[in-house]
Amino acid sequence: MSNSSNNRRVVVTGMGWITPLGHDVDSVWQRLMKSESGMGPITRFDARTFPTTFAAQVKDYDMARFVRDASVHTSAGLNSQFALGAASQAWRQSGLDGYAGLNRKRVGLYLGAGEGVLDFDNYAASNLAGWDAEAKKVDGPRWAEFAHKAMDRMREVEQEPNMPLAHLAREFGVRGPALNCLTACAASTQAIGEAFSLIKRGDADVMISGGTHTMIHVLGVTGFNRLTALSTSKGDPTKASRPFDATRDGFVMGEGSGMIVIESLEHALARGAKPLAEIAGYGSSADAFRITDIHPEGRGGAASMHQALAQAGIDPLARRADGRAAIDYISAHGTGTKENDSIETRGVKRVFGPNAKDIPMSSIKSMMGHLIAAAGAVEFMTCVLAIRDGMLPPTINYQTPDPDLDLDYVPNTARPAKVDICLSNSFGFGGQNDTLVVRRFA
């Protein structure tokens, strides 16, 4: 809006998540501190013969425990269900729930929600019913006849990636700017960054932001298996996600949602809310390199880190008065693929120079798996918790150092540290890179 100058401070006042390790912020954080893994066999569908048979699934989740009135969300697909649980926690923590002064037209939504789960059984049955083996094509009218009977209106509409927005808007009655972005694995980091930018610009006072996604379904696992992006490790699934380890062989799928409530500092202070942390910077770039490969020098990731640090007023090459490096912790994208972890390490060194070795950087994907579009939001939240508790989450399954990867990956056990400023990276398949810088509120 024209009456602002893009310089409002933005703070986090609520957080919530639904993850493979549990359904509330503190118990999941404690499990991360204890190096626990959320991996297990895939039970959502019969994956026993797939190249990858395991994932980190959300377990025993009941949306009705979180929402006011589950009857208005009966159509909710998994993404919307996860989003409702996570956002309800964040909304409650923010204290906006009972705040009489709230102008709901000044509360917006910016999510990085994935596409919904395909109604695979009915889809496959329709396709096979319509298949003309001779012509090697689907017969249109035959397909249409079968599909019209098999497909359900609500299951189809829930696959639209903007449906979690619709459910959250309904749940909290919010009417401000509402957007969903889908930049693969970078989506929810980007959503938070853009939500932050909307508040700074004055387009909203409060934003609910984050991500929600599951790709633990037949064509999701198929797609990533064909790309050979997933770990196909045999044996104990809890050992499969090995970011930065020399034997890493791909990522492990997770699922779930991370949601935060952010608001302008003046809005938070005027209602007596207690900021959990301040978002200090956001950067976004595109690799513009190749469809499947990351730029080998980590050019795009370095660019997004540089932008976020610059906005936060941080010189990555400088040290603070007490001798500490410019920041205290990096929540890595750290997928556990050969390419990502090498190039991310290179990109961090490119940005922080000789100080990179003094900045701990870990990947909670070792424990939670990769929540795809929702990964960035959950990882951002762990940065806020690291600041709160002075504890860094570990990279588990780090056993065999990779000679080329020589940073401090917080191997295997959580560690106490003085934490005031963190950086969280997310890099999407397709080349979108996003970085957030979050600092202790003071």
Place this chain on the structure above:
Amino acid sequence: MSRRRVVITGLGPVTAHGVGIDPLWRALCDGRSALAPIRAFDASGFRAASGGELPGSFDVKELVPKSYRKATKVMARDIEIAVGAALMAVKDAGLATRGTDPDNPPTIPPDRFGCHIGAGLIAAELDELTAALATSRGANGAFDPAHWGQQGMQELTPLWLLKYLPNMLACHVTIIHDCQGPSNTITCNEASSGLSLAESQRVIERGAADACLSGGADSKMNPMAYLRQELAGRFAPCGTTDDATAVVRPFDASASGTLLGEGGGILVLEAEESARARGARIHAVLSGTGASQSWCDDTVGLVPDATGESLADAIHAALRDASVSAAEIDAIIPFGSGVPALDALERAALARVFGDALATKPFVTLAPSIGATIAGFGAIAVAVACRAITEQRLPARMNARETGGLLAGAAPSAPHALRHVLVCTPSLGGQNSAVVVSKPA
């Protein structure tokens, strides 16, 4: 500190009338419709068997650099449209990029060049996927996941998934034109393009880029994507022998639904000082944008918000952002689909904003000519607004007769003084977008 102004210097719509603004503008002024029986698949089993497909002459291979032709194999139709649209926009803006002029330095430094492209939910090509699924039929003829996991999935090309990720529109466009600045993919159904243009505006304003390729693209000419629109209640009845060019009647009392159009548009948005410094032709100013979320009684928005309150909020926000009053708006390009409940929503919202003066505001309706273009709509509409401002002319309107007092009924193209044009749309899901496009000073 005054805000950086954002101008539009390149237009790249791709619609059923062809590639670029010229064929679209001519057809709109002539009052011609491209809606016709669908060729991509046999649509006779659907309520609507016609729509607005790109002309058969559209070939993405002719719209990418030679060195990039191989990559067209992993492009869904939506990606092809975005890639073609981006090329037209870049050429129209007179930009040298890696894609158009690799031997010269780029006009916009790559790290100052952003890209925001709205996208739909992309459906897999049915023949390709089903050919693979059919290898994994069990004894009872049904899909057998055990066989699929072991063998069947090998039938799919390794890059199969990458054809269908919505961010691959921007991925290909950023690679071709070397846009290394901020890039995003907005997926809010009909509001996607407008919200993408607004994001580019904010990115340029805050100095994170000097120019952006911005817009959206969508094709639902695929049985699964098409069925979703039918289930959402969007289609007018239109059999294989009906005259599709007369079916879509936005805001008409007897409107019976819409027909889909595939298409999209990419625009070059640029900081005004950057455009002026290089002597660019400025089509129009992107003077303001607004967004909001509707309250949906059914939660998901299959039943549109009849009050129009939130779409009106988005329009008010865009007018404030543009420092333009409602009275100063000279024409309106609504989504105007001919779906009665959506038309009613737009009518209610516009009545809230313009009051009695709404009866004096001419509408531009695109759907009778090119179909409802969903995620591609906003950028196509803004491209049309730009050309209308340049020509100081309104295109023709088609089909509608009884419009209840709106200037939305059939009329030939005519000269018209245009300083500010409003483009707005609601969406399935409840997100609303509004954009004000203004004549350059």
